[in-house]
Amino acid sequence: MTAIELVVLDMAGTTVLDDGVVEQAFQRAAERTGVAERMPWAEALQYVRDTMGMSKIDVFTHLSGGDVAAATAATAAFEGAYSEIVAEQGVAEIPGAAEAIAQMRDAGLKVALTTGFAPVTRDALIDGLGWHGLIDIALSPVDAGRGRPAPDLVLTALLRTGTSAVAAVAVVGDTSSDVQSGRGAGAGFVAGVLSGAHDRATLERAGADAVLDDVTALLPTLHERALLGTALARTS
Numbered sequence: 001m002t003a004i005e006l007v008v009l010d011m012a013g014t015t016v017l018d019d020g021v022v023e024q025a026f027q028r029a030a031e032r033t034g035v036a037e038r039m040p041w042a043e044a045l046q047y048v049r050d051t052m053g054m055s056k057i058d059v060f061t062h063l064s065g066g067d068v069a070a071a072t073a074a075t076a077a078f079e080g081a082y083s084e085i086v087a088e089q090g091v092a093e094i095p096g097a098a099e100a101i102a103q104m105r106d107a108g109l110k111v112a113l114t115t116g117f118a119p120v121t122r123d124a125l126i127d128g129l130g131w132h133g134l135i136d137i138a139l140s141p142v143d144a145g146r147g148r149p150a151p152d153l154v155l156t157a158l159l160r161t162g163t164s165a166v167a168a169v170a171v172v173g174d175t176s177s178d179v180q181s182g183r184g185a186g187a188g189f190v191a192g193v194l195s196g197a198h199d200r201a202t203l204e205r206a207g208a209d210a211v212l213d214d215v216t217a218l219l220p221t222l223h224e225r226a227l228l229g230t231a232l233a234r235t236s
Contacts, residue, residue: 001226001227002165002167002168002188002227003168003227003228003229004109004168004169004170004188004189004222004227004228004229005109005110005163005164005168005169006109006110006111006112006157006158006161006163006168006169006170007104007109007110007111007112007169007170007171007172007218008112008114008153008154008157008169008170008171008172008182008187009101009111009112009113009114009172009173009215010053010113010114010115010172010173010174010175010178010196011113011114011115011117011122011125012052012115012117012125012196013052013053013094013173013174013175013193013195013196013197014094014097014172014173014174014178014193014195014196014215015093015094015097015101015113015215016091016092016093016094016097016125016129017091017092017093017094017095018196018197019089019092021082021085021086021089022048022052022082023045023048023049024081024085025078025079025081025082025084025085026045026048026078026081027045028077028078028081028084028085029060029074029075029077029078029080029081030044030074032077032081033070033073033074033077035060035063035064035070035071035073035074035077036063038063038064038065039063044063047059047062047063049197051177052174052175052177052196052197052198053116053148053149053173053174053175053176053177053178053197054116054147054148054149054175054177055116055141055146055147055148056075056078056079056116056117056118056147057071057072057075057141057147058147059116060072060074060075060078075118079117079118079120079121082117082121083120083121083124086124086125086128090128091124091125091128091129092129093129094195094214094215095214095216096214096215096216097214097215097216098129098131098134099216100215100216100218100219101131101134101135101215102134103219104218104219105134107219107228110136110137110161110163111134111135111136112135112136112137112138112139112157112160112161113126113131113135113137113138113139114138114139114140114148114153114154114157115138115139115140116140116141116147116148117140118140118142119140119142119143122138122140123138126138136161137157137160137161139153139156139157139160141153143156144156148175148177148178148180148181149176149177149180149181149184150181150184151181151182151184151185151186153181154166154169154171154181154182154184154185154187155185157169158185165188166185166186166187166188167186167187167188168188169182169185169187169188169189170187170188170189170190170191170218170222170227171185171187171189171190171191172190172191172192172193172212172215172218173192173193173196174192174193174194174195174196174197174198174203175192175196175197175198175203176198176202176203176205176206177206178192179192179203179206179207179208180206180207183206183207188227189209189210189222189225189227190207190208190209191208191209191210191211191212191218191221192204192206192208192210192211192212193211193212193213193214193215193217194211194212194213194214195213195214195215
């Protein structure tokens with residue numbers, strides 16, 4: 001069994017408290033651009049919920065009926081609205097997330113944050129949390145090629161951190177697309193968490209090896225499953 005070397009963590013809903021901010025930002029973007037007018041509002045909102053974790057440009061391309069120019073404008077409006085809401089309400093971590101990440105690093109694991117947000121929004125969140133020194137790398141779809149559920153973010157994190165094999169990667173997220181991305185990359189361990197968008201049944205259907213209450217349960221779970229390696233297990 002290959003010991004885990006790299007943990008790839010989603011942001012909103014997994015390590016960063018969402019508290020409805022994504023839906024609020026979507027509503028503002030829809031109002032400003034009309035991107036969701038081709039379908040009933042309830043249907044559009046449900047699609048946003050179902051596709052949490054995916055690249056926002058992909059979500060808006062679907063909602064606009066394939067109109068890339070409209071999707072691009074809507075994505076920019078979404079990122080702007082998200083930044084506005086964060087400025088109004090502040091940004092907070094999932095309780096215990098920073099400590100959990102620090103413990104992973106202390107155990108010798110590398111930690112990558114991945115997100116469907118653009119780099120400007122991603123970095124604003126990391127700035128707000130003061131996490132730049134806490135993690136090894138943070139990636140958005142533009143850094144990798146394709147967003148989730150494609151495996152590109154996971155594989156790019158592996159390459160950028162010099163991780164030895166995909167089997168040495170653990171992927172953790174709160175959405176089915178996070179789980180599908182990890183599965184598609186061939187990660188050695190893929191976990192869903194219940195601190196964000198999707199429920200246990202959805203995460204299990206997507207192929208999660210385990211469904212955890214939140215990110216703080218990850219390191220103990222890796223230890224219990226003998227996925228830390230002998231040296232790392234002694235430090236956890």
